[in-house]
Amino acid sequence: MGSARYDEGPPLAAHKILIAGGFGAGKTTLVGAISEVRPLRTEEMLTTASVGLDDLSGVSGKTTTTVALDFGRITFGTNIVLYLFGLPGQERFSFMWDELSYGALGAVILADVRRLSDCFPSVNYFEKRRLPFVVAVNCFDNAPRYDPQEVRLALDLDPGVPLVLCDAREVSSVKQVLITLVEAIAASRSSRSRTRRTTVTPRM
Amino acid sequence: MPAGDRWRRRDSGPVVRPYAVTGGRTEPVDGAVLDLIAVVVATGRGTKADESAKLTPEHRRILDLCKRQVTVADIAAETALPVGVVRVLLADLMAQHAVTVVRQRPAAQRTSNDVLQEILNGLRAL
Numbered sequence: 001m002g003s004a005r006y007d008e009g010p011p012l013a014a015h016k017i018l019i020a021g022g023f024g025a026g027k028t029t030l031v032g033a034i035s036e037v038r039p040l041r042t043e044e045m046l047t048t049a050s051v052g053l054d055d056l057s058g059v060s061g062k063t064t065t066t067v068a069l070d071f072g073r074i075t076f077g078t079n080i081v082l083y084l085f086g087l088p089g090q091e092r093f094s095f096m097w098d099e100l101s102y103g104a105l106g107a108v109i110l111a112d113v114r115r116l117s118d119c120f121p122s123v124n125y126f127e128k129r130r131l132p133f134v135v136a137v138n139c140f141d142n143a144p145r146y147d148p149q150e151v152r153l154a155l156d157l158d159p160g161v162p163l164v165l166c167d168a169r170e171v172s173s174v175k176q177v178l179i180t181l182v183e184a185i186a187a188s189r190s191s192r193s194r195t196r197r198t199t200v201t202p203r204m
Numbered sequence: 205m206p207a208g209d210r211w212r213r214r215d216s217g218p219v220v221r222p223y224a225v226t227g228g229r230t231e232p233v234d235g236a237v238l239d240l241i242a243v244v245v246a247t248g249r250g251t252k253a254d255e256s257a258k259l260t261p262e263h264r265r266i267l268d269l270c271k272r273q274v275t276v277a278d279i280a281a282e283t284a285l286p287v288g289v290v291r292v293l294l295a296d297l298m299a300q301h302a303v304t305v306v307r308q309r310p311a312a313q314r315t316s317n318d319v320l321q322e323i324l325n326g327l328r329a330l
Contacts, residue, residue, distance in 0.1 A: 007245045011306050012273040014241040015315065015323070034330070040281035043222075069287075071277060076326030080319065083241055083277065103239065103309055105320075171330070179327050186320045 010079045017181065018101055020087040020126075021110030022118025026138045026168035027086040028070045030110060034174045035072025035084065042069050067096060087122070097125060106132040106185045108177055110168065113137060113146050116154055123155055132188045136166040136177045160184075222286050225262045230288065232295030240277045240287065243306040244294060246270040255300050263293055270303050 019027045032039045070086040085100055087107075101107070109122045119135065126133040137151055152163050162180050167173040223230055238244070246267055259267070262285065269279050276294065280287045297303040 007271065007273045009273065012243045012275075013319065014243055014275050014307070015319075016241050040277070042277060042280035042284075043286040069277075071281075073278075074326070074330075076322055080322055080326070081275070082323060082326075083275070085240070085277075100240070103241075105315060175327055175330050179324060182320055182324050182327065186317060186324075189317065189320070 012079050012081060014081045014083060016083040016085055016100075016104045017178070018085050018087050018104050018107040018131075019110065020107055020119075020122040020133075021138075022112065022115055025110040025112045025115075025118065026140075027110055030108070030136075030138075030166075030168035030174050030177075031070060031072035031084045031086055033169055033171050034074060034178070036074055037072065039070045039072050039086075042071075043067070101126075101129060101131060104131060106134075106181050108181055109133055109135045111135055111137045111151065111155070112140065112143065113151065114140075114143050116151065119155060123157070127158070132181070132185045134162040134164060134177065134181045134184055136164050136168075138168045139165055160187075222289050225260060225285065226289055226292040229292050232291050233299050234295050236295070238276050238291050238294060238305070239309060241275045242308045243273050243275055244270055244279075244298075244303050245273045245306050247301055247304050249301055260293075262289075263297060266290065266293055267297060267302060270297075273306055 019030055021027050028039055067088050069088070072084045074082045074084070076082065085104075087100060088096060107122070107126050109119050109126070111119045122133075123135070135151070135155060135157065137146075137148065139145070148163050148165060155163075157163060162184050164177055164180050166177050232238075262283065265283055266279055269282055276287060276290055279285075279294070280290045283290065285293075294303060298305070
């Protein structure tokens with residue numbers, strides 16, 4: 001084991017962005033378009049305590065579920081790595097969202113105009129968690145085109161939430177989505193700190 | 205366990221039941237749960253000979269990956285082990301001081317504007 005050597009480089013700073021959206025909205029495609037490695041897949045094994053009469057048996061009733069997690073990676077400079085995690089879209093995995101969104105910088109919600117209601121859970125979730133997000137309408141070739149303003153209304157988006165049209169297969173398009181998101185994150189920071197300055201530490 | 209990609213086909217599922225490689229343990233020894241993007245690295249101190257003998261091939265593979273700073277998610281993807289299993293095995297290595305955590309929590313709340321700017325510049329340059 002003497003061969004293992006401590007990596008003396010600057011500490012790696014890993015950040016994550018979540019890619020949400022309904023099943024088939026193009027999450028893995030989007031991650032694959034921009035990731036420096038082909039999307040990686042791992043299995044997150046979850047143990048959930050079962051509720052109910054099981055507890056009386058004295059055996060801790062637990063069930064395990066396996067959820068496939070797809071993620072991609074982009075490295076900036078020597079020590080910043082951005083991870084893009086696809087959020088499992090199915091309702092029954094929503095309990096995983098808390099863990100995945102913990103510490104996330106922000107999220108992209110991929111929307112398919114043919115199944116816009118698939119986005120509602122994600123929009124509600126990120127609004128509730130106050131996690132900055134953008135809605136990216138994935139323009140499928142055969143999908144009807146809608147005015148972004150109509151989509152915005154249908155999703156009842158806050159005026160501050162950016163909505164962009166994208167092609168999840170195109171690196172330049174995905175890049176623009178992520179840029180929009182990071183700009184929105186920066187904007188939310190500055191508005192939050194402005195609020196803090198005025199309400200918590202008023203200047204004399 | 206036989207090495208080689210033909211044993212690690214994504215669709216074929218694991219050859220060994222996932223928690224067999226942890227000896228049936230589903231919780232890390234210290235009870236602490238590493239975040240998916242927690243960064244770990246080998247300390248270079250190695251493990252004591254008697255403890256080293258107890259290391260499984262999976263432990264050794266992880267230790268090898270930790271020669272460079274690496275995240276839990278990357279280890280899981282590289283080893284094709286479920287994240288839960290990786291957490292248990294990493295905790296074993298940490299208990300032996302062979303591996304240390306560089307950054308446990310994702311730094312979102314503390315992410316400085318400089319870092320956001322660096323990410324923005326990096327994205328624009330893609």
